[in-house]
Amino acid sequence: MNRLLPAVALTVVVMLAAACGASPTSLSDDGDPVTIFGPYRETEADRFMESIAEFTAETGIEVRYTSSSGFVEDLIERVEVARVPPDIAIIPQPGVVDRFVETGAAVPLGPDTLDELDANYGDDVLAAFHDGEIRYTVPFRQTLKSVVWFRPDVFDEHGWRIPATLDDLEALVGEIAEAGELAPWCFSVEAGTATGWAATDWVEDLVLRRSGPEIYTQWSAGTIPFADPDIEAAFDEFRALVVDFGRTAGGVPSIVGTRVDRAWEPLLDEEPGCAMYKQADFALGWMPELSVGNDEELSWFVLPPAESAGLAPLVVGGDQAIRFDDRPAVSDVMTFLAGAQTGAPWVADGGFISAKTSIDETQYPPVERRFVDVLRDAPTLVFDASDQMSADVGSGLLWEAITNWIAGALTYEEFAGIVDDARNAE
């Protein structure tokens, strides 16, 4: 028996080694890793991959993620020109999703993924993202665009108050600009081939507040043109509030030339260069780690409504995952993305609002919990208008034209003519 023992032990070791070698491989069943293309860069890319790590650990399927500042243009080039689509793309623009559905590039969701969707998402979210019978996308992230960041210490020092209406905001901006110590706003639009998107967000909030959700919806759907007086008025207001001389730190050259994810820098300088910074909730992920709250290093308020009565309507955005391949490994990743707790690590880290109802409010850090509360209580939520427009206009031409309009290279009439002509030609 003693002589047999080493042989038995050796056999067990060999079998264990074989089992370990056979179980999780680094690649999927068909040998290739699953590729995801998305808009999350740098720290956000790390956060996203942290959310995927559990999937790779459980299945052994390797997931590779790539992102780009020229995300939309690059994705369309990959899918339609180079014909090397990623397996999955995470897309913030419904207009781009529609394009891939219409061209047949997108692959419908499998039954397992649909089951997860129905189990983990609220009906309102699914209704907002899915308007056809066949479902293609997994909503992943929700963003709150109508946020204005500020430093409580700077507001306290100058005796400024959070404005209750847009008129109050304009008065505050005038007061800050007149004092001349710092600019009212931090703002920039440079984002490679996506330069200009930040300006569309600003104007959308003004259209929604001044003209109401009905006009907003018609404008985003294309039934009201950019040349419409209501829309022009919002653009004029944006120029007077943000673009005109003395309104933004660094002026127009800085607006056009500074990376959009670094626009906040003057706000946090020891001697602040600006008083306010309007950017979505995810801007917190671009900034260094700060305490956020009413009496903390940084705070925020919702861009005020036109009238003082009631809460402000909100412009929101959302990212959806879509697949271009029907391999089982790709289906597995889509199902995982729709899973009850996928994204929870990012939620816990902060800077991310999940589109799922299965992720509980208590899982969010206090800052994001307040965003979630505001989203829940808002009287009106509208989706980012430019993101809903067709990809060629809303995620391309409009960005370029609005940048040229800010830089003074186009009059409003010329700008509206270019965009409306493109929309009419569709």
Added chain:
Amino acid sequence: MTAPATAGDENDTVAESQTPLGSIVGWFRKTAIGTPSDDEQAALDELIPEGDEFVPFLRRFASLTVLSASIAAFGLLSDSAAVVIGAMLVAPLMVPITAAAAATVRAQNRRLVISLLVIGLGVVLAVLVGYATSAVAGSVVVGAGSLPSEVSARTFPGLLDLGIAITAGGAAGYISPRRSTTSALPGVGIAVALVPPLATVGILLQLGLSTEARNALLLFLTNLAAIVFAASVMLLLAGFRPHQEAARGSLRIRLLVTLVAVVAVAIPLTLHTRSALRDSDLLRAVTESVVDWDETVRVIELKADVADGRGTVELIVSGPNDVNPAWRLAELVRDRFDGPIDLELRFERDDLFVVSAR
């Protein structure tokens, strides 16, 4: 087997004779280790003179340290390698460091303490001079990013620096007892550069760059520990031993202490070196990937750094055609580097115009 019948035999108590290793050591001593002459012993004694000559020596030492540190600090701030080398030639720090090695080997406690105090004086003076020079003339430097390359080069020591210091320390140990070879001593000073790292420490402290200052101090400590150790070994090989029988036991402890010091500095140096190797992996991955991505472009500027396993690349390229999608380049680099990367690519269109006007 008989014990080796050389001078080394007289001075040694190691019982090695009855083992194969002992035979090899005995043979080595017999053939390689000589007996230091009186002149060679005197040459080591004169490194730091005693009695009436000590104070003038100290005055000379302090003056030369201040002068060399000033030259070094100005050279560093003006980014002049030639001036910094000049400072190395003036620097007198090699003398007490070699004296410390000699005192270690010969178990001269008093001389060892004096040597260490003189080294300490030199360190303080050189750092203070660097600090003061930077306060007066360092306004050109506004942050870590704008450090002159002569300064920043001394904020990232690696294992190569340890290798330089050990070999130079060995050379110092070889040269110091031999008066005929002292002309080679400046070469040793240049090779290890003792004062410039200290002046760099002062400059960086004045600029509030404490991490970089710590790294420059690590470079000096590397040089200090390695020179004392290597010079000690060299002096041992030259046959220097403690005079008293009783002191010989403590010789091993002293050598062990210097060896531990070398190992202690080698640990952060290894980490630095690994980090530098990872940086160079990333650089190679980028340059090779650029060719795969678009062979018509040329690299104008490339910065690559690895932190926490993630590579950050800032790249400016120029090419005659439309730019290829940057994501492709990012994927090529990621696959070659085999790790996550962030790439910031700037593409400059390289247009050529040939025109004539008559």
